[in-house]
Amino acid sequence: MSHQTVSRAINDKGEIDPETRRRILEVAQQLRYRPSRFARGLVRPDTTTIGLVIDDILNPFFPELIAGVMSAAEQRSWTVLISTVQNDHGREPELLRSLAGQVDALIGYLYERDAGIAEAIEGLPMVVMGRPAQHPAFGVVDVDVRPGVQAAVDHLLAQGHQRIGMIDCPTACDPLRRQVLLEATAAQGLPIPAEAIVETEQSQAGGEEALARLLKAAPGLTAVLAFNDVVALGAYRTARSLGLTIPGDLALVGFDGLSLGEILDPPLTTINIDKRRMGELAVAQAECLLNGEHPPPATVTTDLLVRASTGSPSAGASG
Amino acid sequence: MSHQTVSRAINDKGEIDPETRRRILEVAQQLRYRPSRFARGLVRPDTTTIGLVIDDILNPFFPELIAGVMSAAEQRSWTVLISTVQNDHGREPELLRSLAGQVDALIGYLYERDAGIAEAIEGLPMVVMGRPAQHPAFGVVDVDVRPGVQAAVDHLLAQGHQRIGMIDCPTACDPLRRQVLLEATAAQGLPIPAEAIVETEQSQAGGEEALARLLKAAPGLTAVLAFNDVVALGAYRTARSLGLTIPGDLALVGFDGLSLGEILDPPLTTINIDKRRMGELAVAQAECLLNGEHPPPATVTTDLLVRASTGSPSAGASG
DNA sequence: TTGTAGGCGTTATCAC
DNA sequence: GTGATAACGCCTACAA
Numbered sequence: 008m009s010h011q012t013v014s015r016a017i018n019d020k021g022e023i024d025p026e027t028r029r030r031i032l033e034v035a036q037q038l039r040y041r042p043s044r045f046a047r048g049l050v051r052p053d054t055t056t057i058g059l060v061i062d063d064i065l066n067p068f069f070p071e072l073i074a075g076v077m078s079a080a081e082q083r084s085w086t087v088l089i090s091t092v093q094n095d096h097g098r099e100p101e102l103l104r105s106l107a108g109q110v111d112a113l114i115g116y117l118y119e120r121d122a123g124i125a126e127a128i129e130g131l132p133m134v135v136m137g138r139p140a141q142h143p144a145f146g147v148v149d150v151d152v153r154p155g156v157q158a159a160v161d162h163l164l165a166q167g168h169q170r171i172g173m174i175d176c177p178t179a180c181d182p183l184r185r186q187v188l189l190e191a192t193a194a195q196g197l198p199i200p201a202e203a204i205v206e207t208e209q210s211q212a213g214g215e216e217a218l219a220r221l222l223k224a225a226p227g228l229t230a231v232l233a234f235n236d237v238v239a240l241g242a243y244r245t246a247r248s249l250g251l252t253i254p255g256d257l258a259l260v261g262f263d264g265l266s267l268g269e270i271l272d273p274p275l276t277t278i279n280i281d282k283r284r285m286g287e288l289a290v291a292q293a294e295c296l297l298n299g300e301h302p303p304p305a306t307v308t309t310d311l312l313v314r315a316s317t318g319s320p321s322a323g324a325s326g
Numbered sequence: 327m328s329h330q331t332v333s334r335a336i337n338d339k340g341e342i343d344p345e346t347r348r349r350i351l352e353v354a355q356q357l358r359y360r361p362s363r364f365a366r367g368l369v370r371p372d373t374t375t376i377g378l379v380i381d382d383i384l385n386p387f388f389p390e391l392i393a394g395v396m397s398a399a400e401q402r403s404w405t406v407l408i409s410t411v412q413n414d415h416g417r418e419p420e421l422l423r424s425l426a427g428q429v430d431a432l433i434g435y436l437y438e439r440d441a442g443i444a445e446a447i448e449g450l451p452m453v454v455m456g457r458p459a460q461h462p463a464f465g466v467v468d469v470d471v472r473p474g475v476q477a478a479v480d481h482l483l484a485q486g487h488q489r490i491g492m493i494d495c496p497t498a499c500d501p502l503r504r505q506v507l508l509e510a511t512a513a514q515g516l517p518i519p520a521e522a523i524v525e526t527e528q529s530q531a532g533g534e535e536a537l538a539r540l541l542k543a544a545p546g547l548t549a550v551l552a553f554n555d556v557v558a559l560g561a562y563r564t565a566r567s568l569g570l571t572i573p574g575d576l577a578l579v580g581f582d583g584l585s586l587g588e589i590l591d592p593p594l595t596t597i598n599i600d601k602r603r604m605g606e607l608a609v610a611q612a613e614c615l616l617n618g619e620h621p622p623p624a625t626v627t628t629d630l631l632v633r634a635s636t637g638s639p640s641a642g643a644s645g
Numbered sequence: 646t647t648g649t650a651g652g653c654g655t656t657a658t659c660a661c
Numbered sequence: 662g663t664g665a666t667a668a669c670g671c672c673t674a675c676a677a
Contacts, residue, residue, distance in 0.1 A: 049653050065389050
């Protein structure tokens with residue numbers, strides 16, 4: 008009874024006496040024998056494992072993105088290893104370094120600068136999401152915010168809004184939301200004054216305090232674009248506590264297209280990102296990188312999901 | 327220049343000329359050399375990887391549970407490999423089989439019976455969550471629904487509710503929610519008639535249609551316990567479309583303690599499960615199993631999270 | 646149908 | 662400080 012015969016039985020090859028095989032399998036079961044994944048991988052290195060690193064598994068933005076990554080990976084029979092730093096961004100390099108030893112490629116939605124990433128992973132194929140490329144070797148899946156923001160501005164203007172504000176989150180990797188909003192409104196002859204944009208942290212609490220501040224700094228706003236849906240959720244709270252009705256006294260637009268927006272009252276109009284597709288594209292980028300190719304950056308577009316938090320301003324609008 | 331010297335340089339051992347090391351690292355970088363994780367694992371098999379299998383990454387129940395698993399795994403320097411069947415429960419055995427070849431132990435929140443699981447994984451250490459043990463070798467993290475349901479019943483009775491109904495989901499692995507509700511109400515002299523319990527599928531749509539059916543079958547209910555928060559969300563929709571106010575016309579209690587309940591209007595009273603702790607306990611169970619021990623089943627308890635969807639019934643209650 | 650030989654990439658041991 | 666050798670557990674190729 009050699010290694011080889013055992014191998015044949017375990018792997019269900021032909022060329023083996025059924026009786027021998029039966030006996031081997033029986034013994035194997037008794038011994039709770041399991042083939043070593045390491046030895047297997049060593050000999051058949053066609054097993055691809057990719058790592059997915061995100062900020063915070065509890066952030067409702069990510070589940071859909073993860074689903075996209077996993078389904079695309081599954082189509083390729085890849086394995087996905089997920090990790091997070093749970094909002095502790097300082098740990099990103101350390102996590103990347105450790106993950107780099109366990110996977111064939113990495114996909115990340117990160118805060119760390121590309122230079123820092125590159126240093127941590129030392130040449131491992133890497134795909135960064137949600138921001139433009141900085142490092143030439145990296146794959147990219149970026150979000151083109153322009154169509155969505157443009158649609159939102161058009162939508163608000165069509166409804167008669169003249170004073171639009173924004174709650175921005177400058178710590179996020181994406182500086183474009185604000186910029187595109189400014190351009191789009193300016194192009195329509197309705198430039199947004201500086202005081203109509205406030206900055207806050209990216210959270211519900213941030214949204215709450217920011218809207219209060221915004222309405223004080225720029226009285227008369229009839230519509231506000233929030234940096235994302237979670238921030239918009241905070242804005243709802245403040246609007247309610249100030250006795251403002253949505254959308255009559257204040258129209259609100261979110262960003263991300265999270266399903267939580269649907270259960271708000273009224274449901275939140277939001278600029279939608281196809282998060283699942285982002286995940287799928289990231290896997291495709293990783294595949295190119297693994298094949299030694301240099302894929303052009305991928306982009307997902309954005310569009311406006313009109314729900315009920317926008318509408319024409321009522322006569323005597325807020326202050 | 328031998329393997330060995332290279333190994334010393336890469337792993338930063340002592341006993342090497344700094345200059346030699348520098349040269350090696352330089353060349354390694356140029357060649358984009360990366361050590362094989364398989365060969366490493368083969369020689370130093372102290373790398374533990376566990377697999378986590380869940381239904382559906384988009385189900386808001388899971389992120390917290392995942393966070394618990396990951397943080398507990400991280401404490402032990404374990405790696406977590408996540409996989410889902412995205413609600414296609416028939417694929418569970420296949421997925422388990424494939425995962426079994428890549429990890430040292432598995433944790434799952436599954437529909438498949440334990441016998442089916444056991445067959446798929448052939449002796450791999452396994453922890454099942456959210457239901458009582460069926461297979462003697464498995465680790466278990468179960469939920470004790472009794473305290474939470476009891477507290478909910480006490481709470482409703484104290485508020486003067488006399489007619490309580492339930493929306494149940496029999497496809498779920500947990501048959502106890504209904505049973506405990508029946509026992510708890512009966513013990514207080516308020517048995518629930520059969521028509522005051524309807525069954526539906528575990529989803530928002532299920533909750534919507536079920537509440538409509540329930541109110542027809544058992545007119546006069548003033549409070550309803552939903553199988554979980556997502557089902558309760560559906561019930562909110564139906565209540566609103568019927569013109570019923572919550573909690574005045576109808577009190578609603580959910581199950582799970584999801585944060586989405588907080589943003590409902592009114593915020594949803596719910597029986598809370600410590601999902602993060604479930605994840606942590608599951609990892610602890612896996613650790614015991616890996617050490618060859620046979621841990622006693624772990625249990626998380628439940629409690630009532632009182633928010634605003636419960637209150638005293640108004641005078642002329644619903645029908 | 647079964648067994649033998651060799652090598653996958655890494656680390657540990659021990660001799661140089 | 663460095664290099665040769667063996668071993669980890671598996672698979673492929675070929676010989677018996």
